[in-house]
Amino acid sequence: MSQIVGRRPVLIGVAATLLASPAHSQKPPPRIGWLSAGSEPDPFLAAFREGLQKLGYVEGRNVVLDIRHAHGNLEALLAGATELAQSKVVLIVASLTAVRAARTVRDIPILFVISGDPVEAGLAQSLSRPGGNLTGSTFLSLEIAGKRVELLKEALPRLRSLAALSNIDHPGERSELRATETAARMLGINLAYVAFSQSPFGASPELDKALETVRRARPDAMIVFPEGATMANRVSLANFAIAQRLPSMFGWAEYAAAGGLMSYGASQRDAHARLASYADKILKGAKPAELPVEQPTQFELVINLKTAKALGLTIPPLLLGRADQVIE
Numbered sequence: 001m002s003q004i005v006g007r008r009p010v011l012i013g014v015a016a017t018l019l020a021s022p023a024h025s026q027k028p029p030p031r032i033g034w035l036s037a038g039s040e041p042d043p044f045l046a047a048f049r050e051g052l053q054k055l056g057y058v059e060g061r062n063v064v065l066d067i068r069h070a071h072g073n074l075e076a077l078l079a080g081a082t083e084l085a086q087s088k089v090v091l092i093v094a095s096l097t098a099v100r101a102a103r104t105v106r107d108i109p110i111l112f113v114i115s116g117d118p119v120e121a122g123l124a125q126s127l128s129r130p131g132g133n134l135t136g137s138t139f140l141s142l143e144i145a146g147k148r149v150e151l152l153k154e155a156l157p158r159l160r161s162l163a164a165l166s167n168i169d170h171p172g173e174r175s176e177l178r179a180t181e182t183a184a185r186m187l188g189i190n191l192a193y194v195a196f197s198q199s200p201f202g203a204s205p206e207l208d209k210a211l212e213t214v215r216r217a218r219p220d221a222m223i224v225f226p227e228g229a230t231m232a233n234r235v236s237l238a239n240f241a242i243a244q245r246l247p248s249m250f251g252w253a254e255y256a257a258a259g260g261l262m263s264y265g266a267s268q269r270d271a272h273a274r275l276a277s278y279a280d281k282i283l284k285g286a287k288p289a290e291l292p293v294e295q296p297t298q299f300e301l302v303i304n305l306k307t308a309k310a311l312g313l314t315i316p317p318l319l320l321g322r323a324d325q326v327i328e
Contacts, residue, residue, distance in 0.1 A: 029060070030283055033084035033092040034067045035102050037077050037200065037228075042069065044095050044113075044272040051276025063283075070098070072232070074201040077101045084108075091282050093275060096268075097200045097228040099123065103134065109288045111278050112136035113271045115227045115251070117172030118293050127293045135278065137271045137294040139226065139251070144299060145176045146183035148264050151301065152221055152249045153187050154319050155262065161190045163219040163246075165210060165237075168195045170227040180223065192217050200228035207233060211240050219246070226251025226265060234258040242310055256302040256327060261311065266296030300324040 034045055045067065049059070057063040066089055068080030081101040084092050091109040094102035099112040103123065110133055117140050118124040125131035127138075153159050164180055166173055177193065184191040194217070196210035207229065214222060222241055224230050230237060231254065238259030241248035248261045256263040271294075278291055304327040308315050320326065 029062050029064050031064045031066050031087065031089045032279060033087070033089035033108075034065055034095070035070075035077070035080050035084060035092055035098040036068070036095040037070045037072065037097045037101075038095070039071045040069055042095075043269055047269040047273040048093060048276055048279075051273035052279065055276055055280050057276075057280075070101075072201060074101075074199075077201075078104070081105055091279060093279065095272065096231070099134070106133065108133065109282050110134045110136075111275050111282075111288075113139075113268065113275065114171075115139045115231075116170050117175065121171035124293055127295070129290065130293055131289050133288050135288040135291040135293055136275060137296070139266050139268075139271070139296060140172045140176070141266070141296060141299075142175055142179040144251075144265055145179035145225075147299075148223060148249050148251070149180055149183035149187065149189065151262065151264055151319070152223065152247070153189065155313070155315055156221060156247055159187075159189055159220050161192065161217075161219040161221075163192045163194055163214045163217055163222045164225070165194050165196070165214060165222060165230070166225045167198050167227050167229045169197050169199070169229075170225065173225065173227075176225055180225075192219055198229040200232045204229070204233055211237075214240075214246075215244055221247040221249065223249045224251070224255070224260075226255070231255070234260070238307070242307060245311055247311060247313060248307075253300060253302045253325065256304045256307075256325075259304065259307055261304055261307045261313075263302045264299060266299055270298070271296065302327065 036042055066087055070077035070080055078101045085105045092102050093111045099114055102110050113136055118138050123134050162184055181191055194210050194213050196206040198204055198207050224237055234255045235258045250260045250263040251265040252268055253263050301323045302325045303315055303323045
């Protein structure tokens with residue numbers, strides 16, 4: 001009896017030591033930083049969250065999102081990147097143009113979605129093996145650049161002249177232009193290249209000059225290359241095209257939703273949702289350097305019938321039937 005009684009304080013002391021040890025303390029969930037140049041509500045953040053949920057992640061339980069929106073302010077974007085780097089996040093997701101700020105962070109994995117060529121932009125050594133702390137997804141598809149011209153020709157059988165509005169600061173712009181020129185030439189369309197240099201942030205004097213050049217050229221239609229600056233100005237671009245009675249083709253659904261006639265390209269929302277799978281892999285130990293940059297394999301055609309009616313256009317029924325989304 002005395003032996004049993006004598007051991008109780010020892011056993012209690014051991015149990016208390018084990019419970020107080022770091023090995024038995026609850027580990028905090030990993031923190032993922034989200035950096036966006038835009039504002040809220042953020043459809044791309046919502047898509048990323050959905051992607052995480054499908055993989056079994058629950059915010060506050062096994063993952064935490066540390067969110068920074070710059071609301072179109074470059075200084076706020078740079079500050080947000082610095083804050084995330086200091087807040088012990090295990091990785092940063094940089095939405096579209098935010099990657100320019102996020103890339104200044106060297107020792108944290110960064111996932112991106114961009115419209116241009118990540119190799120030309122210096123974000124990756126190659127698409128198959130990025131080689132650094134960044135990887136993600138690119139919308140750049142030269143086949144799609146040519147397909148946009150073909151779809152515009154299908155909508156406008158009498159199309160003979162086309163203005164191509166392009167930001168020369170966009171990585172991969174020259175390749176996209178060549179693909180567009182080739183498609184136009186094969187279809188007997190005269191392409192007028194109208195270039196401008198423009199940051200997604202701040203005023204747009206060069207873009208205004210470029211639009212004046214388009215107006216004076218009086219083309220049959222206008223095609224706009226998708227990237228940060230034209231995305232930020234998509235409403236004014238759509239309004240300009242309608243005011244000039246110009247059928248317009250864009251690269252993402254957001255342009256058509258803003259009033260553009262047509263868009264054809266990958267879904268930005270889907271791309272951000274797919275980033276969750278890369279986040280999952282990194283949380284489980286994968287290195288960004290070894291995760292290939294993804295390229296889209298599915299594309300959506302969006303037609304804005306409200307804009308077509310405003311321009312007095314009738315979209316061919318066969319083309320309308322192939323649309324993934326029709327805005328009425």
